[in-house]
Amino acid sequence: MKKAFLSVIASLFIFSCTQRQEPKKEETVQIQHTDKETVKPKALIPFEYLGDYPAIKDSSKFIQNLRQAFDLDIHESLSQQESEKITAFRKVKINGSDQNFYFIEYDWKTGSTSQYPWKYQLLLTKEGKLVKTLAADRYEFVSVFPKENPFLLATIVTGHGNGGHELYKVSADSLENVYEGYYDYNLRTYDAYEDNKVYEPYELQLKIKDYNNDGVNDIAFKGKSVLVRGRTPDGDWYDYTTINGKQVTYSADHPFQKIPVEYIFLYDKKSGHFKPKEDYAEK
Numbered sequence: 571m572k573k574a575f576l577s578v579i580a581s582l583f584i585f586s587c588t589q590r591q592e593p594k595k596e597e598t599v600q601i602q603h604t605d606k607e608t609v610k611p612k613a614l615i616p617f618e619y620l621g622d623y624p625a626i627k628d629s630s631k632f633i634q635n636l637r638q639a640f641d642l643d644i645h646e647s648l649s650q651q652e653s654e655k656i657t658a659f660r661k662v663k664i665n666g667s668d669q670n671f672y673f674i675e676y677d678w679k680t681g682s683t684s685q686y687p688w689k690y691q692l693l694l695t696k697e698g699k700l701v702k703t704l705a706a707d708r709y710e711f712v713s714v715f716p717k718e719n720p721f722l723l724a725t726i727v728t729g730h731g732n733g734g735h736e737l738y739k740v741s742a743d744s745l746e747n748v749y750e751g752y753y754d755y756n757l758r759t760y761d762a763y764e765d766n767k768v769y770e771p772y773e774l775q776l777k778i779k780d781y782n783n784d785g786v787n788d789i790a791f792k793g794k795s796v797l798v799r800g801r802t803p804d805g806d807w808y809d810y811t812t813i814n815g816k817q818v819t820y821s822a823d824h825p826f827q828k829i830p831v832e833y834i835f836l837y838d839k840k841s842g843h844f845k846p847k848e849d850y851a852e853k
Contacts, residue, residue, distance in 0.1 A: 617698050620672060626656055636676060640700055642690055645681050653679035658691070662711060663719040666740035670696055675709070683729030691724070693745065702745040707733070707760075714778055714787050714837075721748070725773055731762030735776075735791070737844065748843045749789070749835060757833060757850050759791040764822050766807050770794040774831070781834050781847070789844050790834040797826040 617639035619632050626632050633654060636642065644650065658675035677689040687707040694700055706724035713720045722745070727733035734757060737749035751757040762772040774791035781788045800808045800820050810819040820826045835844035 617694070620694070620696075620698050623661070623672070624659065626659060629656060632656060633676060636674065636692070640692060640703065642676065642703075644678055644688075645685060647680070649680045650678045655679075657689075662693075664693075664711075664738065664740050664745075665714075665719045665721045666746075668719070669740075671701065671740075672696070672698075686729035687727060693722075699743075701740075701743065702738070704736075706736075708773070712737070712776065712778070714789065723776065725760060727760055727762075731760075731768075731772070732758060733760035735759050737789070739842070750843050750845050751791075751833070751835065753846075757846075759833065764798050766799050766801075767795050767797050768822060769831075770796050770828065774833070777832075782836050786837050786839065788834065788836045790832055792832045793830075795829045795831045796822070797829070798822045800826045 618635050619626070633656065636656075637644070655677055656674065657677045658673060660673050661670045662673045663670060672694040674692045674694070675689060676692070679688055681688045687705065689705065689707075691704040691706055691709055692700065693702045693704075704724050705726070707727040708725040710723045711720040712723045722738040724736045724738065725733065726736060734751055735749060736747045736752075738745040739748055740746075751759060759769075759774045760772060761767065761769040770793055774793040777790040777792050778787050779790065780786060781790065798821055800811055802808070810817055812818070818824075833850055834847040836847050837843075838845050
């Protein structure tokens, strides 16, 4: 009888200990659950200053927030910090849409050759959503078709002075380059690099005209190709030659030849693109 009584007491003691330990287990599980809930992916910082349009009340905060919100990569330096500024903050309309967009250009004016032209252009929706980031040396809103919103023309140039153009319209929620000068052969329409030739002017002039008389405007890039080195009929380049017993050296100031150039791109109604009139790679 005594053994049975002791057995009951032992069972009650074990049960009591178990009951005391269970809340600790629940507390541990709850802590672990709370830790997991606090682990969240890093959110992008929103751009805060569209509501200030058209004013920029604090340019340094505007630039700082712009860089953070859209992850703009630039090389930090003292000269960059002293020179940086917002050179455009405006509302625009672009071909393909009747919506208003915000257009911002951030120019920090100095940096490495690989980061040229040291500026960004950003197109945002009215809600602040990023549509496109460009790094153009120059931009222009170009009216190609009467009574339609303009296209966005971007001049893209490397630090060495080579480049060309892009022509954008709005397509759905993005920008679409409708100029096919880069297709297959990457036609250069900007050339300031004095290797064998340059353009005059460096950026060929945009011309808008109905070149094929179909009632719709087309575009062309026109200027002169200036040969800063001599060239044989076989295509070999040389720096100088002898004419009438005198050595003649060729350069940008004393070119070998100036050749008129005009690259025409016809508007294709089906695709909405400007397509080359001929194969300019062969030409």
